[in-house]
Amino acid sequence: MNIRPLLCTLAAAAGLAGTLAATPAFAGPGPGHEHSALRAEERLKQGIYRAWFPDLATARKAAISLHGQLLEAEYAKGYLVLELDGADIARLATFGFRIEPDTDFIARRNAFLDQIDAAERKPGARAGIQSIPSFACYETVEETFAAAQAFTVSNPALANWIDAGNSWQKTRGTGGYDMGVLKLTNSAVAGPKPKLFISSAIHAREYATAPLVLEFARWLVTGHGTNADATWILDHHEVHLMLQANPDGRKKAEAGASWRKNINSAYCGRSTSSRGADLNRNFTFAWNSTNGDGSSGNACNDTYRGPTAGSEPETQAVEAYIRNLWPDRRGPLLGDAAPADTSGIHLDIHSYSQLVLWPWGSVADAAPNGAALQTLGRRFAFFNGYTPMQSIGLYPTDGTSDGPSYGELGVPAFTFELGTSFFQSCDDFNNTIKPNNLPALIYAAKVLRTPYLTPGGPDVSALALAGDASGAGVAAGTPVLLSAAVTDTRFNQSNGSEPVQAITGASAWIDVPPWSAGAVAIPLNAADGSFSSSTEAVSGTLATGGLASGKHIVFVRGTDASGQAGPVSAVFLNIAGGPPPITLALTATPRFGSQFWVDLAWGGASGANVDIIRNGVLATSTANDGAYRESRQRGTWRYKVCQSGSTTACSAEMSISF
Numbered sequence: 327m328n329i330r331p332l333l334c335t336l337a338a339a340a341g342l343a344g345t346l347a348a349t350p351a352f353a354g355p356g357p358g359h360e361h362s363a364l365r366a367e368e369r370l371k372q373g374i375y376r377a378w379f380p381d382l383a384t385a386r387k388a389a390i391s392l393h394g395q396l397l398e399a400e401y402a403k404g405y406l407v408l409e410l411d412g413a414d415i416a417r418l419a420t421f422g423f424r425i426e427p428d429t430d431f432i433a434r435r436n437a438f439l440d441q442i443d444a445a446e447r448k449p450g451a452r453a454g455i456q457s458i459p460s461f462a463c464y465e466t467v468e469e470t471f472a473a474a475q476a477f478t479v480s481n482p483a484l485a486n487w488i489d490a491g492n493s494w495q496k497t498r499g500t501g502g503y504d505m506g507v508l509k510l511t512n513s514a515v516a517g518p519k520p521k522l523f524i525s526s527a528i529h530a531r532e533y534a535t536a537p538l539v540l541e542f543a544r545w546l547v548t549g550h551g552t553n554a555d556a557t558w559i560l561d562h563h564e565v566h567l568m569l570q571a572n573p574d575g576r577k578k579a580e581a582g583a584s585w586r587k588n589i590n591s592a593y594c595g596r597s598t599s600s601r602g603a604d605l606n607r608n609f610t611f612a613w614n615s616t617n618g619d620g621s622s623g624n625a626c627n628d629t630y631r632g633p634t635a636g637s638e639p640e641t642q643a644v645e646a647y648i649r650n651l652w653p654d655r656r657g658p659l660l661g662d663a664a665p666a667d668t669s670g671i672h673l674d675i676h677s678y679s680q681l682v683l684w685p686w687g688s689v690a691d692a693a694p695n696g697a698a699l700q701t702l703g704r705r706f707a708f709f710n711g712y713t714p715m716q717s718i719g720l721y722p723t724d725g726t727s728d729g730p731s732y733g734e735l736g737v738p739a740f741t742f743e744l745g746t747s748f749f750q751s752c753d754d755f756n757n758t759i760k761p762n763n764l765p766a767l768i769y770a771a772k773v774l775r776t777p778y779l780t781p782g783g784p785d786v787s788a789l790a791l792a793g794d795a796s797g798a799g800v801a802a803g804t805p806v807l808l809s810a811a812v813t814d815t816r817f818n819q820s821n822g823s824e825p826v827q828a829i830t831g832a833s834a835w836i837d838v839p840p841w842s843a844g845a846v847a848i849p850l851n852a853a854d855g856s857f858s859s860s861t862e863a864v865s866g867t868l869a870t871g872g873l874a875s876g877k878h879i880v881f882v883r884g885t886d887a888s889g890q891a892g893p894v895s896a897v898f899l900n901i902a903g904g905p906p907p908i909t910l911a912l913t914a915t916p917r918f919g920s921q922f923w924v925d926l927a928w929g930g931a932s933g934a935n936v937d938i939i940r941n942g943v944l945a946t947s948t949a950n951d952g953a954y955r956e957s958r959q960r961g962t963w964r965y966k967v968c969q970s971g972s973t974t975a976c977s978a979e980m981s982i983s984f
């Protein structure tokens with residue numbers, strides 16, 4: 327039985343045991359009892375059907391409309407597995423589905439529930455499941471939060487943990503969770519910066535969603551300083567991750583329940599596993615706007631929309647966070663387009679159906695920014711291989727999470743439907759879902775400055791510097807050969823076709839990205855002598871005279887015949903030799919009240935004096951004796967030490983919080 331190291335180990339390792347904000351609370355005689363009761367109830371669910379579809383397009387539309395009842399999407403085998411009632415069955419039959427009870431799925435589900443029961447009965451097992459047997463790759467709610475909060479300890483300059491509200495259970499004062507957001511950006515680089523918001527696991531049982539987004543956070547944080555793309559993304563952009571958008575419900579799903587909604591006991595009955603509201607039908611924009619087609623008014627239904635628009639605390643937290651993140655760039659009418667230069671992207675990560683979806687889902691009309699949404703959707707789908715389409719199903723959905731972001735504010739919003747199954751195996755997650763979807767998330771993080779424009783431009787790949795320029799480094803003044811491929815062909819063309827243009831040029835920039843003041847473009851050449859096709863090998867020589875020793879970033883960007891530049895890709899350029907870099911360490915000691923002593927200790931500077939830069943501003947010049955102390959109020963402070971009069975011969979900027 328596969329019970330992996332639990333929260334306490336993880337939290338203790340990160341020194342976080344005391345800082346975890348929330349612990350789950352359970353009614354009744356204990357979590358073990360409640361969880362086994364939940365599983366007993368799960369075993370009673372027999373209304374599970376294999377729905378053989380008439381064609382793929384209809385299958386994908388059914389997967390959208392019936393997302394709440396979808397257990398598996400087996401497109402290659404010709405069927406979906408769904409929880410259905412008599413009305414659903416009759417309705418699906420009118421769309422050409424052939425429906426039969428799925429005894430195979432029920433048997434597999436029962437075996438899975440047995441496995442969890444056995445794990446709980448095992449001598450020495452904890453009271454209550456912390457991790458899901460056979461699904462060791464999926465972090466629990468507590469493990470997700472501990473891992474996210476650990477970044478704020480290991481990388482305080484890059485990571486912040488924000489309390490965006492309370493789960494329903496927490497509003498009742500009986501346990502529950504904070505609606506935590508992991509904000510990632512390099513605080514040493516001043517904003518304002520374009521913002522990416524990703525929410526996941528709003529439907530509790532969609533196991534693979536939060537773990538994918540947590541993996542993206544790891545890629546960004548561990549990549550800052552070691553991967554040039556992760557570095558510039560965090561330097562120049564902000565990434566906000568609400569990893570667990572339905573933590574109360576997720577806890578039920580971790581115990582083996584096929585739980586989707588929140589756990590609000592005001593709906594359907596206090597103790598039934600059918601209780602709660604579908605948070606992804608509870609958003610205020612277009613709430614209950616489709617005459618009951620796109621959400622249910624029955625409190626026991628899996629798509630129950632809640633009694634009023636935005637009635638649930640989790641929905642309120644997501645909406646408030648989104649409205650605080652971006653300005654309103656869209657007019658009040660359904661047909662009002664957001665301006666082409668609108669900034670930001672919202673991704674809501676769901677699972678099972680291998681789709682990339684964009685608004686509208688509540689009406690069949692294309693959204694006013696529909697063409698640009700489609701272009702970006704086809705870029706995402708190039709990476710993850712899913713089918714890109716507007717999110718209108720067999721019939722509409724309403725009150726969904728893209729309402730506040732796109733419907734209200736005009737920020738492009740997408741729903742990813744990962745994978746094929748509720749019981750998605752860790753092999754599938756590690757071998758397919760993670761490697762295919764991480765590049766899609768990275769693409770989103772790259773284009774979010776102008777997401778309605780940049781995806782029209784070409785992509786840069788295979789970017790490299792010759793020799794040791796990205797490794798041990800070259801002496802300043804050494805010419806460095808750069809090579810890359812620029813292509814406009816990276817679209818998923820499986821559902822319609824996106825126009826592809828010839829590449830017309832490409833350029834490189836050193837340290838200052840093309841959108842910043844003072845950027846200097848270095849033109850690159852087509853390797854075959856002329857820019858003429860939709861994929862071009864490019865190269866150029868970088869002059870490195872005058873570059874300070876240390877690590878530099880080289881940005882590369884291409885343009886196509888539409889006149890549109892694509893996203894930048896980057897590579898490190900290391901200049902070796904010269905004076906050794908300045909090192910800096912910070913410590914804080916309580917002084918009195920909210921006053922602290924901050925001690926700076928540095929080495930490697932030359933000259934009689936150094937400049938102390940605090941929060942990006944010259945604080946003082948002081949003797950170059952390796953130590954400086956000053957008193958500061960409680961808060962977060964950033965320091966660097968520079969050679970006297972220099973703004974480039976400096977230590978790395980360090981941050982300290984107390």
Ligand SMILES: [Zn+2]
Nearest residue numbers: 529532676677
């Ligand atoms: Zn979902």
